[in-house]
Amino acid sequence: MRFLILLTIIVTCCLSFVRWENPVWKAPNYFNAPFYKVEVSQLTRAKVELGRKLFYDPILSKNNTISCASCHNSYHAFAHTDHALSHGIYDSIGTRNAPALFNLAWSKELMWDGASFHLDAQALAPIENKIEMDEKLNHVLQKLQANPSYVSAFQTAYGKGPITGEKFLNALQSFQLTLVSANSKYDSVKLGKVNFNAQEQSGYQLFTMHCNRCHTEPLFTNHQFADNGLAVNPELNDVGRYRISRKSNDSLKFKVPSLRNLSYTYPYMHDGRFNSLQSVLKHYTKGIVQHPNLDEGLRAGIPLSDKERTDIIAFLLTLNDRSFVFDKQFSQPK
Secondary structure, eight states, X not given: OHHHHHHHHHHHOOOOOOOTTOTTOOOOTTSOOOSSOOOTTTSOHHHHHHHHHHHTOGGGSTTSOOOGGGXXXXXXXXXXXXXXXXXXXXXXXXXXXXXXXXXXXXXXXXXXXXXXXXXXXXXXXXXXOTTTTOOOHHHXXXXXXXXXXXXXXXXXXXXXXXXXXXXXHHHHHHHHHTOOOOOSHHHHHHTTSOOOOHHHXXXXXXHHHHTTTTSOTTTTOOSOEEBOOOOOOTTTOOOBXXXXXXXXXXXXXXXXXXXXXXGGSOSBSTTOOBOSHHHHHHHHHHOOOOOTTBOGGGTTOOOOOHHHHHHHHHHHGGGOOHHHHTOTTTSOOO
């Protein structure tokens, strides 16, 4: 069944601009063209609400204790802040920090190492991971099929017929595609509604000079993988993208995260080693470790004074989108 689901995804996946008029999906016109095609007829409110219900339901885990939201809290921009590494079923501890979830319509590869190639299939990874949910897709479907409220919800969203893996994964994708964060002060500046103050403007100029190549605006990621000079954690020995590609030039490379909503998504880096933005910037100033695959722009570090680091942080704080974080349409359904 899993093979057939993945085959369906590959066949149906195509790239094009989003139809911006979709009432359940909105994004500003200065955003790049998204990776996913979101048709008005495909991304319906019924599918989104079903996906939202599934996202918050621990029924997806083997012992019905862990949901997607267990590691992706809406009030933290769908990241988590109470520990550096993700926690899963039976109090298991993972090897990476749970990444924030927003603006996923623009992401081709997902997770820190790009292990998932499509949002429609991504949920299979945590569901079947022994540390995260330790469940099997077929058993999840059986549990859903035995639940009258889910049978009704799936029929409303997809019409009559059994609950299938394709429908299940598509519902989760539908909800996650609506997680668009684009209402920060930065966005208001882009729209000409407000201006940066002097410190924010200084930080913006410094950011453009030193950071924009990887954290490319307006999404503040280039969606690539990079070695940013972190010392290897000997307890984790995480080789990053190499675990997936088995290419030596991918060793210690991790996906470049978006810098939006940083006030809500600490701790930072793939292993949550930094608890503050000052610590992050000090790493880039004088903490770079020389690796063979280190990003060329970081070979000499980024020379920043204390004031310049403070100014950059002032700019980064303009990327916080409070309206997204506290939007009730994304929070746990009642």
